[in-house]
Amino acid sequence: MRKLRNIAIIAHVDHGKTTLVDKMILQGHLFRNAASAGELILDNNDIERERGITILSKNVSVIYKDYKINIIDTPGHSDFGGEVERVLNMADGVLLLVDAFEGTMPQTRFVLQKALALGKKPIVVINKVDKPNCRPEFVNEQVFDLMFTLNANEEQLDYRTVYGSAKQGWMSNKLGERTDNITPLLDAIIDDIPEPARVEGTPQMLITSLEYSPYVGRIAVGKVTRGTLRPGMNVTLAKRDGVTMVKTRIKDLMTFEGLGKSKAEEVPCGEICAIVGIEGFEIGDTICDYDNPEPLEPIAIDEPTMSMLF
Ligand code: GDP
Numbered sequence: 001m002r003k004l005r006n007i008a009i010i011a012h013v014d015h016g017k018t019t020l021v022d023k024m025i026l027q028g029h030l031f032r033n034a035a036s037a038g039e040l041i042l043d044n045n046d047i048e049r050e051r052g053i054t055i056l057s058k059n060v061s062v063i064y065k066d067y068k069i070n071i072i073d074t075p076g077h078s079d080f081g082g083e084v085e086r087v088l089n090m091a092d093g094v095l096l097l098v099d100a101f102e103g104t105m106p107q108t109r110f111v112l113q114k115a116l117a118l119g120k121k122p123i124v125v126i127n128k129v130d131k132p133n134c135r136p137e138f139v140n141e142q143v144f145d146l147m148f149t150l151n152a153n154e155e156q157l158d159y160r161t162v163y164g165s166a167k168q169g170w171m172s173n174k175l176g177e178r179t180d181n182i183t184p185l186l187d188a189i190i191d192d193i194p195e196p197a198r199v200e201g202t203p204q205m206l207i208t209s210l211e212y213s214p215y216v217g218r219i220a221v222g223k224v225t226r227g228t229l230r231p232g233m234n235v236t237l238a239k240r241d242g243v244t245m246v247k248t249r250i251k252d253l254m255t256f257e258g259l260g261k262s263k264a265e266e267v268p269c270g271e272i273c274a275i276v277g278i279e280g281f282e283i284g285d286t287i288c289d290y291d292n293p294e295p296l297e298p299i300a301i302d303e304p305t306m307s308m309l310f
Pocket residue numbers: 011012013014015016017018019020127128129130131164165166167168
């Protein structure tokens with residue numbers, strides 16, 4: 001079974017998330033096409049650019065050593081509270097990315113609080129240390145105080161801080177030490193973020209987000225939290241009302257590979273996947289066993305969040 005790490009990046013807008021993910025992908029040698037090298041590849045959504053906030057999730061992955069690191073994109077704005085919580089649930093740890101000059105921002109605080117409450121292990125990345133007048137030491141202390149205020153547990157408070165410049169493409173475990181790549185960060189992810197739980201049994205996957213393809217229609221995205229999914233498998237779609245059960249079949253399965261998706265012959269527990277062929281699903285529904293459906297608790301989206309979204 002492929003070794004996995006599932007992470008989400010928490011960052012205030014402009015603190016460098018896109019630049020960092022871009023560099024991670026380059027470092028993972030997944031972005032081999034020299035023609036596109038140097039261009040930003042994550043921020044390709046016009047709405048995002050226009051509004052300056054990430055409102056759509058796009059999962060990407062990086063192969064590093066013998067690990068696959070799934071990077072789950074998170075909305076950067078506090079209005080999207082429900083979305084943040086759902087997305088964070090797929091991650092087994094978070095990178096808290098903070099600008100070494102600006103420090104922590106209110107929106108980061110909101111998302112960090114959610115991540116800590118969900119028990120996620122953080123790694124702190126103090127970015128933009130190349131900037132004149134930056135204050136990485138002060139910002140690191142500020143982050144520690146914030147974690148403490150937000151009731152981080154002992155294990156969470158024992159986080160690692162990585163310093164660097166996403167723009168220049170380097171990260172270091174030591175403040176003041178310049179390196180020439182971002183492998184210290186990738187190693188930190190492998191060492192500090194736990195392997196996703198691998199639970200045997202009948203399949204369970206909470207539908208966490210959806211994508212749309214003009215060819216195959218709506219695609220259900222989520223993390224397999226029990227058992228293994230395979231194409232052609234008969235499954236039950238347990239609706240989030242807790243009552244309605246729809247018998248259906250998985251047509252195709254895909255995993256996130258680099259910047260795109262590839263068909264998968266099986267998706268083990270712990271992996272994040274996209275399912276084609278499930279009709280009429282909604283976010284919060286569960287894909288589960290055909291004969292003995294055991295739905296997962298849907299993740300509540302609180303009313304204020306919903307009203308802010310529409
Ligand atoms: P996002 O909104 O968090 O995705 O931020 P971006 O990755 O789009 O970066 C916002 C701006 O900060 C861009 O102009 C980047 O070039 C710049 N930036 C990102 N990382 C660094 C860094 O390490 N040092 C400096 N000086 N600028 C950076």
